[in-house]
Amino acid sequence: MASIEFRHIQKSFGAVDVIHDMNLTIDDGEFVALLGPSGCGKSTSLFMLAGIYLPSGGDLLFDGHRVNEVEARDRNVGIVFQSYALYPHLSVRENIRFPLRLKKVPAAEAERRIAEAAELVQIAELMERRPSALSGGQQQRVALARALVKDPTLLLLDEPLSNLDATLRLTMRTEIKSLQERLGVTTVLVTHDQIEATTMADRIICMRDGRIEQIGSSDDLYLRPKSLFVASFIGSPPINLIEGQVENGRLTLGECTLSAGNAPIGEVTAGIRPEHLTIGEEGLPGRIVQIEPMGREILYVVDTGIGQLRVLEPGSTATHRSGEQVSIGFAEDNTLVFDNVNGERIADARFSL
Amino acid sequence: MADVASLAAAAQGQEHWDRLAARSARERRMRRGFLYVFLILASLPVMVPYFWLGTLAFSAHLSGVDTRVLWPSIFILVPSVLLTWLWAIAARTPRQALIGWAVIWVVAIAIFAVVVGPSLHLGNFRFLYNPNFNAENENIVAAEDNPGFSATSFPWVWTAFANSLIIAGGATLIVIIVASLAGYYISRFQYRFRTTSLAAMLILHAFPATVLLIPIFILMWQLGLLNTLFAIVLVIVGIELPFAVFIMKGFFDAVPWEIEMSALTDGATRRQAFFKVVLPQVVNGMIAVSVFVFIRGWEEFVFVLVLSTQQAKWTMSLYTFFVVEENSLGVDYGLVSAVAVFYILPSFVLYTLAQKYLLQMTVSGVKG
Numbered sequence: 001m002a003s004i005e006f007r008h009i010q011k012s013f014g015a016v017d018v019i020h021d022m023n024l025t026i027d028d029g030e031f032v033a034l035l036g037p038s039g040c041g042k043s044t045s046l047f048m049l050a051g052i053y054l055p056s057g058g059d060l061l062f063d064g065h066r067v068n069e070v071e072a073r074d075r076n077v078g079i080v081f082q083s084y085a086l087y088p089h090l091s092v093r094e095n096i097r098f099p100l101r102l103k104k105v106p107a108a109e110a111e112r113r114i115a116e117a118a119e120l121v122q123i124a125e126l127m128e129r130r131p132s133a134l135s136g137g138q139q140q141r142v143a144l145a146r147a148l149v150k151d152p153t154l155l156l157l158d159e160p161l162s163n164l165d166a167t168l169r170l171t172m173r174t175e176i177k178s179l180q181e182r183l184g185v186t187t188v189l190v191t192h193d194q195i196e197a198t199t200m201a202d203r204i205i206c207m208r209d210g211r212i213e214q215i216g217s218s219d220d221l222y223l224r225p226k227s228l229f230v231a232s233f234i235g236s237p238p239i240n241l242i243e244g245q246v247e248n249g250r251l252t253l254g255e256c257t258l259s260a261g262n263a264p265i266g267e268v269t270a271g272i273r274p275e276h277l278t279i280g281e282e283g284l285p286g287r288i289v290q291i292e293p294m295g296r297e298i299l300y301v302v303d304t305g306i307g308q309l310r311v312l313e314p315g316s317t318a319t320h321r322s323g324e325q326v327s328i329g330f331a332e333d334n335t336l337v338f339d340n341v342n343g344e345r346i347a348d349a350r351f352s353l
Numbered sequence: 354m355a356d357v358a359s360l361a362a363a364a365q366g367q368e369h370w371d372r373l374a375a376r377s378a379r380e381r382r383m384r385r386g387f388l389y390v391f392l393i394l395a396s397l398p399v400m401v402p403y404f405w406l407g408t409l410a411f412s413a414h415l416s417g418v419d420t421r422v423l424w425p426s427i428f429i430l431v432p433s434v435l436l437t438w439l440w441a442i443a444a445r446t447p448r449q450a451l452i453g454w455a456v457i458w459v460v461a462i463a464i465f466a467v468v469v470g471p472s473l474h475l476g477n478f479r480f481l482y483n484p485n486f487n488a489e490n491e492n493i494v495a496a497e498d499n500p501g502f503s504a505t506s507f508p509w510v511w512t513a514f515a516n517s518l519i520i521a522g523g524a525t526l527i528v529i530i531v532a533s534l535a536g537y538y539i540s541r542f543q544y545r546f547r548t549t550s551l552a553a554m555l556i557l558h559a560f561p562a563t564v565l566l567i568p569i570f571i572l573m574w575q576l577g578l579l580n581t582l583f584a585i586v587l588v589i590v591g592i593e594l595p596f597a598v599f600i601m602k603g604f605f606d607a608v609p610w611e612i613e614m615s616a617l618t619d620g621a622t623r624r625q626a627f628f629k630v631v632l633p634q635v636v637n638g639m640i641a642v643s644v645f646v647f648i649r650g651w652e653e654f655v656f657v658l659v660l661s662t663q664q665a666k667w668t669m670s671l672y673t674f675f676v677v678e679e680n681s682l683g684v685d686y687g688l689v690s691a692v693a694v695f696y697i698l699p700s701f702v703l704y705t706l707a708q709k710y711l712l713q714m715t716v717s718g719v720k721g
Contacts, residue, residue, distance in 0.1 A: 050618050072617040079618045085611035089633040098629075102620035150619070 002063045002153040002186055003028040004049065010057035011044055011210075018044045019210045021058070026188065028063075031180050033189040033201035037233065041210040042190045046156050049188060051075045062153065073102070075154070078147030078185075082159035084139045086131035092118075092142050093127040099150040117149040120179065137168045144176070148183070155180070155187040161196055173199055194234050198222075206230050228343040231271050231336060237299055240277070242270050242307050243340065251337075251351045253306035256284065260337065263349035267340040270351055274299065274312035276334035279320060283329030283353060284309075291318050304328060329353075386442035393438055404430060410694040411473045413687030425468045433461040477691035480676075484509040486688070508664045510695070513672040519582050520657075520668060521650030524589040528597050528646045529639055531590075536601025537627065551602075554595035562592045566659055573660055580661045585668075588656045593649055597642045604638030605631070640710040648700050669696045 004026040011019040019041045026032050034042040047053040048060060051072030059066050067075065086095050096117055100110040118124045121141040131139055140160065147155060160176070161169045177200045180187050191197050197204045198218035206213045206221060206229075214226040225231035231239050244253040246268055251260035253270055279300065286304035293299075298318045300311045309328060313319070320326060330353075337349035405423065412422040436457045444450035480486045486507075539551065569588060570579075578584035608631055616626035654670040661667075667675075676692045704711070 047614070050614070052614050052617060071622075072614075073620040073622060075618070076620075077618050079615065081611040081615065083609060083611050085609065085615040087612060087616075087630055087633075098616075099619035102625065146615075146619070 004154065004186065004188075005061040005064070006045070006058070007061060008058035009045075009048065009055050009060060011041070011048060011053060012056045017210060019048075019055075022210075022212060024205060024212060024215070026186060029184045029186055030203065031177070031187045031189070031201050032203045032205060033191055033197035034205050034207055035191055035194060035197040035233075036207035036213075037192055039209075040207040042192075042207050043158060045207075046079075046158055046188060046190045049154065050077050050079055050156055076150060076152055077154045077156060078150060078152030079156040080140070080143045080147050080158065080160045082162050084131075084143040084163075086139055086142055086146070088131055091128050091130055092123065092134070095131065095142055096146050096149050099146065103150065113149050113151075117145040120148060121145045121175075136163050136165075137172065140164065140172060144179075148179075148185075152185060155185045157187065157189040159191055159193075160189070161191075162193070169196075176200060194236070198234075206233065208233075224345075225336065226345055228269055228271075228338045228345075231338070231345070235273060237274050237310050237312065239271050239273050239336075240309050241338075244268060244270055244306075246337075254304075256305040258306075258351050258353055260349065260351040263337050263346055263351070268346070268349075269338040269340055270306075271336040271338060272330055272334060274310040276330055277309060277311040278329045279311055279313060279326045280329045281327060283327040286326055286328055288320055288322055288324050288326060291320070291322055293318060300326075302326065302328060382442055386438070389438045389441045393434060401427075406690050406693055408469075409686050410477055410690035411475070412469070413477065413685075413690065422469050422472045426465070429461055429465050429468070433457055477685075477687035478695070480507075480510050480688065480692060481695070507672065507675065508667050510669075510672060510692070512665060513667045513669050516582060516666060517651055517669040520585050520589065520653065521647045523582070523586040524593065524650040525643050525647045527586065527590045528593050529643050531594060532597035532601045532642060533632070533635070533639060535598045536603075537605050537631065539598065540602045540605035551599065554599060558592075558596045558599075562588075563655055566655065569656070570659055578660075580663050580666055582661075582666060584660050585653060585656055586650075588660070589646070589650045589653055593646045597646060600642055601635065601638055604635040608634045637710045637713050640707055641713065644703055644707040644711060647703065651700055672696075 004024075006022045006024040009019060009022040010017070022041075022045065034045060036042050044053060048055050051067075051070060051074075055068055060068050062075070087098065090098065093114060096114050097110060100113065105113070115124070118127060121144050123138060123141045123145060126134060126138060126142070131142065134142065140163075143160075157176070161172055164172060173196065180200075189197065189201055198221075202217075203215060204218060204221055205215050208229050214221060214230045216224075221230055221234050225234065228241070232241060242253045244251055244267075246252075246260050246263045246265050248265075249260060249263075251258045251263065251268070251270060258270075275297075279302075284304045284306065286302040286309065288300050289303050289308070290301035291298060292301070293316065294312075296314065296316060298313050298315060300313065300318075300320065302309050302311055311328060332350045332352040335350045335352070337346045337351060338344065339346055404426070408422055408426050437454055440453040440457065441450060444453055484507075539547065573579050573584045576584075578587070612630055612634070613626050616630040617623070621629065652670060653668065654674065657666070657668045657671055673692050673696045677689050
């Protein structure tokens with residue numbers, strides 16, 4: 001087990017800077033997620049942790065010790081790849097034994113640990129098979145067992161659920177989470193899927209273009225996003241964003257003017273999540289143009305004076321018809337205002353009808 | 354009444370669909386027929402000479418071609434092939450086809466055994482156990498109509514066989530080791546002029562090696578390697594290496610990076626990762642490349658002829674050539690054919706055993 005620290009870490013490939021000045025501390029036993037769109041540097045950070053990439057600058061610390069130049073083989077890091085990366089020419093048992101064999105663990109102890117790891121991820125009956133004879137979910141478990149059998153100081157998960165079908169993803173999510181809690185191993189999950197990040201991780205590090213955009217719990221990221229990027233990246237269906245101007249405490253959005261208490265003058269983007277909008281008696285007048293039943297919720301697309309809004313209403317049956325004239329209401333507390341110049345949220349700015 | 358009418362319509366409908374199904378089956382049979390015609394026409398020019406070669410090797414005697422064997426053989430072979438093809442069109446199920454073919458060929462082989470069988474003998478293979486077969490031949494021929502003609506002394510066939518084996522095996526060993534390492538490096542590491550060097554390597558393989566005969570002769574003379582098997586091994590390695598590297602690179606490209614990363618984090622050094630994890634994934638490629646280089650070495654002729662002047666350095670290719678070329682032996686078709694059969698046997702066995710891997714090469718090797 002170990003605590004991890006990125007101190008002014010940089011990474012560039014040739015002339016391309018992939019990570020700019022990354023600072024991050026991960027506590028011993030913590031489960032964090034690196035979340036971001038592809039190309040944001042999250043996998044690069046992971047490979048630096050694993051010791052496959054050498055940082056171009058800064059210090060990488062394990063338990064307060066600098067490990068920049070320590071080889072991957074000496075770091076005792078367990079890693080699970082999106083493609084599982086099992087060794088195709090070895091049986092499941094040999095796959096799990098591989099790291100122990102390289103560490104010259106005595107045979108009897110190795111057997112005991114292999115059995116333990118197999119038990120942990122419930123693959124005891126698959127031990128003699130080849131990876132090609134396993135389903136995606138089973139390969140995933142084998143990869144986990146191989147990563148855990150060496151009793152890793154750090155467990156790295158690189159998009160581990162992307163290749164699984166929806167139901168299996170749900171079970172594996174729960175299993176990995178409870179396994180991590182039970183073993184208390186420091187874990188870093190890399191994902192572009194916000195649901196994976198929010199459901200599994202204690203803390204989420206949202207990344208963009210090689211920089212950390214925001215660090216926080218899923219509530220922090222969802223309800224108090226630091227920037228336009230985080231607000232729009234997190235949440236499905238996505239947040240409603242409307243560009244406008246603030247003048248004299250008034251916010252102009254499209255054809256409408258709303259009150260905007262303490263927002264400073266300038267170009268802003270107003271944001272509100274679809275589930276924070278309600279269809280009721282009062283509010284912005286609008287007309288429903290599209291209805292999308294999503295199972296437990298209904299998504300209405302409504303044309304209003306400030307633009308097209310997505311409204312999420314609970315219930316599995318639509319209570320409104322397409323073309324119906326409705327009013328859209330919302331609470332001031334749920335509104336967000338972003339500065340268009342730097343894309344950051346204006347912390348205490350709200351707007352209301 | 355309405356019910357009866359609709360039933361009639363339905364019945365007519367079924368007839369309509371049955372007609373379409375029958376047409377489809379007919380067309381399928383025709384397509385299969387054309388395929389077999391094509392395969393037979395394409396393979397006949399190759400198959401017939403080999404068939405004659407085999408027949409001659411086991412039947413001919415010293416005094417010329419034995420027509421009592423050749424013509425009956427062809428009269429059995431050709432109808433059998435034709436029948437096979439006709440049955441491929443006529444058969445309605447794969448099972449029927451297989452049974453029919455089995456019957457045709459069992460009958461053909463039975464007729465062959467009865468008609469030609471008694472004329473078959475192993476005498477032409479006497480060169481395998483008699484180093485002096487040529488002298489005997491010469492004596493017979495010279496006594497008949499060529500007085501004063503002296504016999505070429507051939508090395509024993511097993512010497513030539515061993516030389517060929519050393520050349521082909523040695524070249525294969527060197528090529529496969531170098532090509533595996535180089536192919537891995539080119540596949541995994543970025544360096545300047547990577548694409549250019551790959552293209553240059555392929556161009557090298559495009560030139561006929563024969564143009565280098567004189568330069569290579571001079572080179573080997575300067576190195577003092579004339580009349581050594583090692584010189585020929587070097588030449589074959591030089592000729593075959595670029596393409597082998599290219600093919601191996603293709604196989605390494607197909608091995609995902611993640612497997613290697615996984616091995617590194619599992620505690621392997623780069624070398625261990627290469628030998629324990631990457632190399633086992635490209636064994637098929639190594640087998641395929643090995644077979645090609647081995648066969649290339651086995652059939653090498655020109656460079657052996659030019660770079661060695663001693664008969665002790667003859668390979669199977671030279672041995673076969675001089676058996677064909679030798680005046681008196683030119684009459685002994687049986688012996689010439691037997692030597693040829695002996696010469697192609699290792700290639701044939703190797704190809705048959707490695708067929709699976711060779712097919713894979715065309716699939717994954719081209720990805721370059």
